Amino acid sequence: MxxxxxxxxxxxxxxxxxxxxxxxxxxxxxxxxxxxxxxxxxxxxxxxxxxxxxxxxxxxxxxxxxxxxxxxxxxxxxxxxxxxxxxxxxxxxxxxxxxxxxxxxxxxxxxxxxxxxxxxxERVTPFPGWTLPGVIGLAAATVLLKSHGAAPGARVVVAGCGPLLAVVAAGLVAAGVEIAAIVDRAARRDWAMRLPALLGRPSLALRGAMLAGRARLAGAPFFAAHGVRRAEGEEAVRRVVIGPVDAQGAPIAGQERAFDCDALVVGHGLxxxxxxxxxxxxxxxxxxxxxxxxxxxxxxxxxxxxxxxxxxxxxxxxxxxxxxxxxxxxxxxxxxxxxxxxxxxxxxxxxxxxxxxxxxxxxxxLMAQRPAEVAAIAAGTVVCRCEDVTRGEIDAAITDGARDIDQLKHFTRCGMGPCQGRSCSDAAEELMAAALNVSRETVGRWTGRPPLRPVALGEMIGAFDYADIPIPTPAPL
Ligand SMILES: Cc1cc2nc3c(=O)[nH]c(=O)nc-3n(C[C@H](O)[C@H](O)[C@H](O)COP(=O)(O)OP(=O)(O)OC[C@H]3O[C@@H](n4cnc5c(N)ncnc54)[C@H](O)[C@@H]3O)c2cc1C
Structure with a gap:
C-alpha cells in the first residue's frame, strides 16, 4: 500500500x-x-x-x-x-x-x-595503508564516540583537517585514549587567515578552541602543516608515518616521524x-x-x-x-x-x-579537497576500495582512452562496488581532470541510479511463492 x-x-x-x-x-x-x-x-x-x-x-x-x-x-x-x-x-x-x-x-x-x-x-584521500583494519574516518570516529561511547583504539593517531580534528581528539581524550599525535593538514596561518570569519560566531570559535586545548593539555604532540605518508602493519595498523605538506597538501621534503599506535583516525573533509x-x-x-x-x-x-x-x-x-x-x-x-x-x-x-x-x-x-594531495597518491595505492582499483590502473585507463568518469568506470570498475563511488569518486574525478587538463565538469559525475543504498534483492521483493508468478503467454510466432 x-x-x-x-x-x-x-x-x-x-x-x-x-x-x-x-x-x-x-x-x-x-x-x-x-x-x-x-x-x-x-x-x-x-x-x-x-x-x-x-x-x-x-x-x-x-x-x-x-x-x-x-x-x-x-x-x-x-x-x-x-x-x-x-x-x-x-x-x-x-x-x-x-x-x-x-x-x-x-x-x-x-x-x-x-x-x-x-x-x-566523509572524504579520505588515499595513502598507502589507508585500507588497513584500524584506520577509520574522523567523521566515523564521532559516530563511535557519540552513539556508542566507544573508542577506535587505545593509542591513536588523529589526522586530517577541519574542525572534526579537534572534536575527535577531545572526545578521545575524554574517553581515556592516549593520543600518539594530532596531525593537521592546515598550517597555523590557514587558521589565522580565517580568524575574522570565525570570530563572527564567538561562542562556536571559543568552543573549538577549548576542544583543541583539551587534547593539547593532555600532552598530545601536535603537528601543523603535516599529513600522513603511510600507515603500516600486517593484519592491522601498527605504525603511522607523517611528514610535512605544503599549502596545497602536497608532501614536501622534511623530517618524517613515525608513531606506534593501534588505530589511525583520519579524514580530509566531507x-x-x-x-x-x-x-x-x-x-x-x-x-x-x-x-x-x-x-x-x-x-x-x-x-x-x-x-x-x-x-x-x-x-x-x-x-x-x-x-x-x-x-x-x-x-x-x-x-x-x-x-x-x-x-x-x-x-x-x-x-x-x-x-x-x-x-x-x-x-x-578548511575541509575542501586539495588537488595536490590527490596528485600525490602513489601508483600502487588503492583508490576504489570496493573494487581494488589503484591509481596506476586509473592512469592506465586514461592513457588507453578513457575521457570521462563513466568511461573510467567501464574500463576499470572504479566506482562499481557496493558504495557506488561514494568514497572514491572525488579522488577519481580529480585524478582524471588533472591528467586530461580539463575541468571537473568536463570529467562529469557517475550517473545517479537506484538502489541508493546497498539492499538485498530478497528484502525488496519480500516473500513469494514461485507458483504465484504469472507466466506470460508466449508471443505468436
Ligand atoms: C559521519 C559524519 C559525522 C559528523 N560529525 C560531526 C560532528 O561531530 N560535529 C559537527 O559539527 N559536524 C559533524 N558532521 C557534519 C554534520 O553532519 C553537518 O554539518 C550537519 O549535521 C548537517 O546536517 P544535515 O541535516 O544536512 O545532514 P546530517 O546530519 O548528515 O543528516 C542526514 C540524515 O540523512 C539520513 N539519510 C541519508 N541518506 C539516507 C537514505 N538513503 N535513507 C534514509 N536516511 C538517509 C542520515 O541517516 C542522516 O540522519 C559529521 C558529518 C558526517 C558525515
Whole structure:
C-alpha cells in the first residue's frame, strides 16, 4: 500500500527535521524518513544500544530537536533506508514516489514535494595503508564516540583537517585514549587567515578552541602543516608515518616521524551526499570549497526539478547552523506554496543565513579537497576500495582512452562496488581532470541510479511463492 503526504523529507538531521517541523506546523501532511533509529543526523546522533550519551552540548541540542520533532504533527519513520526515488520525467509525470526498506520490508510513499536532506559523506584521500583494519574516518570516529561511547583504539593517531580534528581528539581524550599525535593538514596561518570569519560566531570559535586545548593539555604532540605518508602493519595498523605538506597538501621534503599506535583516525573533509538529486536529474554544479558536486538551488532551496528541494550538507557542506536554517526555509516554502503566509519568517531566515555564511564557509574551506594531495597518491595505492582499483590502473585507463568518469568506470570498475563511488569518486574525478587538463565538469559525475543504498534483492521483493508468478503467454510466432 502507498501512503500519501503533502511532502516527504529524506533525512532527519538538523536540515530535514527542521524542514518537516516547519511544514507540518503550517498544516502540511509531512513524512520524514531516516535510516537511523532516531532524529539528529550526524552532528546530533542519538546514543544507541544502552549507551546513555555524554550529556554534552551536542547531546542536549539533539534531544531538543528530537523532542520538537516528536511534538510536531509530522509523521516520523525511523530505521527506513530509502533506496529508490522516482519523480517528474523519471517514471512519473508529477510528484514523487519514495521506496524505503524498514522493519516490515519495503514501504512506498508519495507526495507532490520532496525534501532531500541526506547530509554528507566523509572524504579520505588515499595513502598507502589507508585500507588497513584500524584506520577509520574522523567523521566515523564521532559516530563511535557519540552513539556508542566507544573508542577506535587505545593509542591513536588523529589526522586530517577541519574542525572534526579537534572534536575527535577531545572526545578521545575524554574517553581515556592516549593520543600518539594530532596531525593537521592546515598550517597555523590557514587558521589565522580565517580568524575574522570565525570570530563572527564567538561562542562556536571559543568552543573549538577549548576542544583543541583539551587534547593539547593532555600532552598530545601536535603537528601543523603535516599529513600522513603511510600507515603500516600486517593484519592491522601498527605504525603511522607523517611528514610535512605544503599549502596545497602536497608532501614536501622534511623530517618524517613515525608513531606506534593501534588505530589511525583520519579524514580530509566531507563531500555532499547528493545521490537523490542526481538520480532526479536536477542540475548540479561543482564547488570545491563546499564539498564538491551540489544541486543548483534558489533562495527557497528549490532545485531545478519541480517540487524537489535540497537542504543541508547534501546541497553544499556548510555545517549544522546553515543546515538547520535551510531546512526551516524549505519547509516554509512548501507551506507557502500551499497557501500559508510565511513571508516575515522567511525574511528573518534569509537574514540569518547571510549572517551565518562567513563562519560556515571558513570551516568548509578548511575541509575542501586539495588537488595536490590527490596528485600525490602513489601508483600502487588503492583508490576504489570496493573494487581494488589503484591509481596506476586509473592512469592506465586514461592513457588507453578513457575521457570521462563513466568511461573510467567501464574500463576499470572504479566506482562499481557496493558504495557506488561514494568514497572514491572525488579522488577519481580529480585524478582524471588533472591528467586530461580539463575541468571537473568536463570529467562529469557517475550517473545517479537506484538502489541508493546497498539492499538485498530478497528484502525488496519480500516473500513469494514461485507458483504465484504469472507466466506470460508466449508471443505468436
Ligand atoms: C559521519 C559524519 C559525522 C559528523 N560529525 C560531526 C560532528 O561531530 N560535529 C559537527 O559539527 N559536524 C559533524 N558532521 C557534519 C554534520 O553532519 C553537518 O554539518 C550537519 O549535521 C548537517 O546536517 P544535515 O541535516 O544536512 O545532514 P546530517 O546530519 O548528515 O543528516 C542526514 C540524515 O540523512 C539520513 N539519510 C541519508 N541518506 C539516507 C537514505 N538513503 N535513507 C534514509 N536516511 C538517509 C542520515 O541517516 C542522516 O540522519 C559529521 C558529518 C558526517 C558525515
Amino acid at each position: 502507498t501512503a500519501r503526504f503533502d511532502a516527504i523529507v529524506i533525512g532527519a538531521g538538523p536540515a530535514g527535521a527542521e524542514a518537516a517541523i516547519a511544514a507540518a506546523r503550517h498544516g502540511r501532511r509531512v513524512a520524514v524518513l531516516d535510516e537511523q533509529p532516531a532524529a539528529g543526523g550526524q552532528v546530533w546522533r542519538a546514543p544507541v544500544g544502552g549507551f546513555a550519551g555524554k550529556g554534552d552540548a551536542d547531546h542536549r541540542a539533539g534531544d531538543d530537536l528530537r523532542e520538537r520533532l516528536a511534538a510536531s504533527p509530522a509523521t516520523t519513520q525511523f530505521g527506513r533506508r530509502v533506496w529508490s526515488v522516482v519523480g517528474p520525467g523519471l517514471g512519473r509525470d508529477t510528484g514523487f514516489r519514495v521506496d524505503a526498506l524498514g522493519p516490515d520490508g519495503n514501504e512506498s510513499l508519495e507526495a507532490p514535494a520532496l525534501v532531500v536532506a541526506t547530509g554528507a559523506h 563531500t555532499t551526499a547528493c545521490e537523490v538529486t542526481r538520480l532526479m536529474r536536477a542540475e548540479h554544479r561543482y564547488d570545491r570549497l563546499r564539498g564538491g558536486w551540489m544541486p543548483v538551488v534558489d533562495q527557497a532551496f528549490r532545485t531545478t526539478v519541480e517540487g524537489l528541494y535540497a537542504v543541508g550538507d547534501g546541497a553544499g557542506v556548510r555545517g549544522q547552523i546553515m543546515a538547520s536554517l535551510a531546512g526551516r526555509r524549505a519547509g516554509l516554502a512548501i507551506a507557502a506554496g500551499q497557501g500559508a503566509d510565511v513571508a516575515q519568517e522567511c525574511a528573518r531566515i534569509d537574514r540569518a543565513l547571510v549572517r551565518a555564511a562567513p563562519f560556515s564557509d571558513a570551516m568548509a574551506s
